[in-house]
Amino acid sequence: MKAVVCKQFGPPETLTIEELPSPKPAAGQVVVSVKAASLNFPDTLIIQDKYQMKPSLPFTPGSEMAGVVKEVGEGVTRLKPGDPVLGVIGYGAFAQECVAAAERLVPIPAGMDFNTAAAFLMTYGTSHHALRHRAASRPGETLLVLGAAGGVGLAAVEIGKVLGLRVIACASSDDKLALCRQHGADEGINYSREDLRARIKELTVGQGVDVIYDAVGGAYTEPALRSSTWRARLLVIGFAAGDIPRIPLNLPLLMERDIIGVHWGAWIGRAPEEFQAAVAELGAWFRKGRIRPHVSQVYPLTQVSEAMHAMLQRRVTGKAVIAIPD
Numbered sequence: 001m002k003a004v005v006c007k008q009f010g011p012p013e014t015l016t017i018e019e020l021p022s023p024k025p026a027a028g029q030v031v032v033s034v035k036a037a038s039l040n041f042p043d044t045l046i047i048q049d050k051y052q053m054k055p056s057l058p059f060t061p062g063s064e065m066a067g068v069v070k071e072v073g074e075g076v077t078r079l080k081p082g083d084p085v086l087g088v089i090g091y092g093a094f095a096q097e098c099v100a101a102a103e104r105l106v107p108i109p110a111g112m113d114f115n116t117a118a119a120f121l122m123t124y125g126t127s128h129h130a131l132r133h134r135a136a137s138r139p140g141e142t143l144l145v146l147g148a149a150g151g152v153g154l155a156a157v158e159i160g161k162v163l164g165l166r167v168i169a170c171a172s173s174d175d176k177l178a179l180c181r182q183h184g185a186d187e188g189i190n191y192s193r194e195d196l197r198a199r200i201k202e203l204t205v206g207q208g209v210d211v212i213y214d215a216v217g218g219a220y221t222e223p224a225l226r227s228s229t230w231r232a233r234l235l236v237i238g239f240a241a242g243d244i245p246r247i248p249l250n251l252p253l254l255m256e257r258d259i260i261g262v263h264w265g266a267w268i269g270r271a272p273e274e275f276q277a278a279v280a281e282l283g284a285w286f287r288k289g290r291i292r293p294h295v296s297q298v299y300p301l302t303q304v305s306e307a308m309h310a311m312l313q314r315r316v317t318g319k320a321v322i323a324i325p326d
Contacts, residue, residue, distance in 0.1 A: 002325070003095030004304050007058045009049035012308035015061070017301065023099040025073030030102050032085060036118035037065040037093040038295075039320045040151065041240055044308050046091060055091055061304075062093030062322070066108060066117035076102045084108040086117040088125070088265070094304055096324055103272060109283040119151070119293050119319035124282050125275075126237065126264040127155040130213060131163060132278070133267075134260050135233045139164030141210035144200065144227075146220050147240055148185065149176035149317045156213045157185050158291045165211070168203055170196070170220070172314065179317055183292065191220060200227035213237060221245040225257065233258045294318030301325060 003020045025031050043061050045051040066086040069079050079085065079102060087105035092098040108117045131137045143160040147153040148169035160167040161184035168187045169180035177188035189199045200209060208229035214221055218241025225234050225247065236259065239245075252259055268275045285291045297320045299307040307320050 001096040002301060003060045004062065004301065005058050006047045006061055009047065009057070012044070012047065012305035012312075015047065015305055017304075020060075020095070022097050025071055025076075025099055027074040028076060028102055029073040029099050030069055030076060030079055030085075030105060031071040031097055031099050032065065032067040032087070032105070033070045034065045034067040034093060034096060034098055034324045035114040036067070036324060037062045037322045038119040038122070038151075039304075039307050039311055039316070039322065040064055040122055041238065041311060044312055047308075053090060060092045060095050060098075062095070062098075063090055064088045064118060064122045065093035065098060065324075066114045066120075067098075067324075069105075070097065072102070078102060079105060084114075084117075086121055088122050088268075090265075094301065094322055094324075096326075104268075106276075106279050109286050111287060115295055115298060115321045115323070116293050118321050119295050120282075120286075121279070122264070123151040123155040123319065124159065124291060124293070125268075125278065126152050126262065127159050127213070128278050128282055129264050129267055130235045130237060130262040131156065131159055131165075131211070133274070134262050135211045135235055137163050137165055137211055140166070142166045142168065142204060142207075143211045143213060144168045144170065144209040144224055145180075145185075145213045146170050146224060147214075147216040148180045148188075150215065150240065151316075151319045152215050152237060153213070154180065154183055154294055154318050155291070157183050160184075160213075162285060162290050168200070168209065170224075176317060179294070183294065196220065197223045197227050200224070204229075208232065211235065216241045217245050218243040219245075222247060222251070225251050225259075228255070228257060231256045231258070233260055236261050295321050297321070298323050 169185035215237035217239035
């Protein structure tokens with residue numbers, strides 16, 4: 001089978017495409033014939049040894065995929081060969097075949113194609129967990145989404161609207177904000193040319209926002225937190241800007257604000273029943289047309305490096321997908 005291989009940690013151009021033996025499932029595992037795999041920001045970090053997950057070299061990157069079950073290991077009864085599935089597997093997805101723990105795979109919702117399925121679970125799962133479980137968002141609250149045109153950000157915009165929130169999208173260009181409005185955002189802030197705090201104050205008539213969804217970090221986190229209201233919640237999703245912010249602790253103290261970590265991958269393992277319920281709810285929303293995954297670019301397997309550079313250069317809106325050849 002063909003697979004992308006990381007033999008040494010470094011930038012995307014160090015990746016190679018090679019012929020590897022087909023994997024075999026151990027007990028509790030499933031081999032999937034991959035049809036499509038999506039690109040997520042951690043994929044660009046893991047190949048540079050900048051991510052908390054540190055696989056041994058050589059390895060195949062790619063954390064999220066959709067395909068068809070090829071073979072199941074001992075003890076797997078929920079899935080069978082021929083079942084269409086999607087899943088988040090950590091690494092190994094940028095290949096014609098991959099092996100995954102059975103509990104990491106879920107059936108593809110009816111009516112969803114492979115490209116959309118590959119782009120679905122991580123972004124929508126993360127944003128659903130953040131807004132539904134961690135923030136306990138309530139209808140009528142105001143949600144500020146930093147990095148709103150990215151994969152998790154756009155999912156947060158849509159899920160925020162499903163949950164009855166007023167959504168203010170923040171992005172670095174007017175084109176990206178236009179996309180956010182197409183997916184339900186009520187207001188937009190272009191933080192490349194507008195003062196973030198001044199615009200939040202204007203849009204909330206001085207009241208501030210209730211929930212901040214922050215997948216960006218860097219210089220944007222503190223002004224957003226300063227622009228939040230009494231008992232606001234700051235959801236820490238990630239640090240796409242590259243810098244981990246250092247927050248003065250008087251900010252949560254003075255307004256009884258909460259700073260809440262969101263680690264969707266760890267939550268899956270600790271709360272499998274909640275995870276399955278969340279997936280079911282997301283699938284129902286998709287079937288009703290309430291959420292619409294946005295795949296902005298599809299790359300062939302031979303252009304994984306180009307896809308990663310596009311993500312690192314902030315040229316990807318929604319999700320980029322890698323089409324896997326048969």
